[in-house]
Amino acid sequence: MIQEKHQFAMNGMYPSTFSTCSKEGIPNTTVISQVWYVDEEHIALSFQFFSKTRRNISENPLGYLSIINPMTMDMYGLEIEFVRSETEGDLFDDMDMKLQAIASMSGMEDVFELKAADIYKVQNIKDINL
Amino acid sequence: MIPDRVLEVMLNGYGHFGSTSNNLIPAHIDTLGASSNPENDEATFFVRKSLAEKTLINLDSNGMASIYLGLPSHEAYQIKGHFIGSRDLTAEELETSSKIRNYFVDMISAMGLPRENIEKLYGVAPDIGLTVKIENIYIQTPGPEAGTKLEF
Numbered sequence: 001m002i003q004e005k006h007q008f009a010m011n012g013m014y015p016s017t018f019s020t021c022s023k024e025g026i027p028n029t030t031v032i033s034q035v036w037y038v039d040e041e042h043i044a045l046s047f048q049f050f051s052k053t054r055r056n057i058s059e060n061p062l063g064y065l066s067i068i069n070p071m072t073m074d075m076y077g078l079e080i081e082f083v084r085s086e087t088e089g090d091l092f093d094d095m096d097m098k099l100q101a102i103a104s105m106s107g108m109e110d111v112f113e114l115k116a117a118d119i120y121k122v123q124n125i126k127d128i129n130l
Numbered sequence: 131m132i133p134d135r136v137l138e139v140m141l142n143g144y145g146h147f148g149s150t151s152n153n154l155i156p157a158h159i160d161t162l163g164a165s166s167n168p169e170n171d172e173a174t175f176f177v178r179k180s181l182a183e184k185t186l187i188n189l190d191s192n193g194m195a196s197i198y199l200g201l202p203s204h205e206a207y208q209i210k211g212h213f214i215g216s217r218d219l220t221a222e223e224l225e226t227s228s229k230i231r232n233y234f235v236d237m238i239s240a241m242g243l244p245r246e247n248i249e250k251l252y253g254v255a256p257d258i259g260l261t262v263k264i265e266n267i268y269i270q271t272p273g274p275e276a277g278t279k280l281e282f
Binding site: 014017019020021023025026027028029030031049051052060062063064066068070071072073075079106108112128129130 | 150157192
């Protein structure tokens, strides 16, 4: 499912966009700094804040993510479904380290804090023909 | 009235227009500029019709919209509202979009990314406006105020 070309769009150089919706169908769209490749069927997103996104995912596990390869600007749309949260382990530690680096570069060390690595199963990926 | 600060970000920043299907599958597309009528709390977001098929189906089905508005400084707002309709863009709106898109092409290419590729996203003019009646606005700038509802 997830190919090498998609992984180039998960390197954190270009922000990704993530949409969720509540059980009443009210959408919410936000920007995230990085998407992590877990395996060919799963990605991880950082859970940093008790946000509307997190509340929506607890009500409705379906989300839509768009990612961009920063060098080619090729864009991909992923339909994803929340699976579980991890609060320890190699993935969590890797995400925490990279998040702190991103926070440091953007002067937001006191704001960014990784609470969990949220694992999503990728249901579908489509090329977005710009 | 839409707060001045939100208008500033709406008219000069980047955006993502979110919608959802009746079976609760969300979607979004990039916006390429906006215009507003602050007095009746309506705003029109410029998009490319060729990328908006799913969004238009969702909006026609249930009319619920969310728009993320942001600046490179991380200042951001989330607008919630109801879709009113779609329309062609005016010459003035196309000019507004052109200025914003040129700004983003210059800014991103200055980071060392290939200009001709950035123009795939920002070099193409929008050809449809999605008008929304704004009902709620939330601060989305990362930090302690994120999620705070703005009264207007």
